Amino acid sequence: MKFLNIFKRFKNDESGAVTVDWVVLTGAIVGLGIIIAxxxxxxxxxxxxNVATDVIDNSDNP
Structure with a gap:
């Protein structure tokens, strides 16, 4: 009976559900960042x- 109570308590515990959501959201944000990059x-x-070329070209003119 004690094992059954432990199993029921474990099944009803949702304390880690938020962590899973954050992991999924973080993975999606990282994936989008990689795609954008x-x-x-x-x-x-x-x-x-272009900036390097302009700097080199304009460095001759004081």
């Missing part, structure tokens, strides 16, 4: 190259 990387690289 991969999408924007070429544009950011090109913009950084």
């Amino acid at each position: 991969q999408t924007m990387t070429p544009a950011i690289t090109e913009a950084a190259g």
